[in-house]
Amino acid sequence: EAGVAQSPRYKIIxxxxxxxxxxxxxxxxxxxxWYQQILGQGPKLLIQFQNNGVVDDSQLPKDRFSAERLKGxxxxxxxxxxxxEDSAVYLCASSVLSSRADTQYFGPGTRLTVL
Amino acid sequence: DQQVKQNSPSLSVQEGRISILNCDYTNSMFDYFLWYKKYPAEGPTFLISISSIKDKNEDGRFTVFLNKSAKHLSLHIVPSQPGDSAVYFCAARRSQGGSEKLVFGKGTKLTVNP
Incomplete structure (x- = not known):
């Protein structure tokens, strides 16, 4: 079974x-x-989708961050x-059901460096 | 506010000995607790979990203990192996608004020396 894929792996802007x-x-x-992991911190949930609908985006800085999930x-x-301060690793995870927290599978992440 | 705390940034143990990683939480609404393991340049992978109605869960070399009155959980690895060297994250689940959210601690870097 293929895992969660993310790209790019690294980005400097x-x-x-x-x-x-x-x-x-x-x-x-x-x-x-989608999670944000700042160096030395644990992952922090930014947004959660169920199919193509948003379930939770309470911690997403909506003035600068946006996310979409087309066709689910x-x-x-x-x-x-x-x-x-956006320099961090951005992790994507997926699960079959949102009610089973132990079934979240994480991708390798994208490391963003903002200069 | 930091609802899930891992106060030890790092831990070093000898191969074959026991590793004990600790985690404290503040929110009594958490109903499920998980440990994730993370290697460099990889995403976290699920290791073991425990429901808030239990006090112990065991899976091979890994055992998680929950002390609900103290709002404390710990992960025991016996015996420790060099391949266990990784960052371990404690996470707690909270149901809110129809969704389940995971809150992570800062992680503890475990080094198992041969």
């Missing part, structure tokens, strides 16, 4: 630039999550414009 990350979840997984499969996370 200057502040005020825009960036987008892509995630392809495990086939058949209805729930998709792939998802993109965008930052526009980026700030220095």
């Amino acid at each position: 200057e502040k005020r630039q825009s960036v987008a990350f892509w995630c392809n979840p495990i086939s058949g997984h209805a729930t998709l999550y 499969v792939d998802s993109t996370l965008k930052i526009q414009p980026a700030k220095l």
Whole structure:
């Protein structure tokens, strides 16, 4: 079974630039999550999708971050414009059911550096 | 506010000995607790979990203990192996608004020396 795919793996941009990350979840997984992991911290949930609808985006900085999940499969996370404090690893995870927290499968992440 | 705390940033043990990783939480609404393991340049992988109605769960070399009155859980690895060297994250689940959210601690880096 293929795992959660993310691209790019690394990205370096200057502040005020825009960036987008892509995630392809495990086939058949209805729930998709985006997490932000700042160096030395644990992952923090940014947004959760159930199929192509948003379940929770309470911690998403909506003035600069946006995310979409078209057709309930792939998802993109965008930052526009980026700030220095957005430097982090962005993790995508998917699960069959949102009620089973132990079935979240994580991708390798995208490491973003904002200069 | 940090609802899930892992106060030890790092832990070093000898191969074959026991590794004990600790985690404290503040929110009594958490109903499920999980441990994730993370290798460099990889995403976290699920290791073991425990429901808030239990006090112990065992899976091979890994055992998680929950002390609900103290809002404390621990992960025991016996015996420790060099391949266990990784960052371990404690996570707690909270149901809110129809969805289940995981809250992670900062992680503890475990080094198992041969």
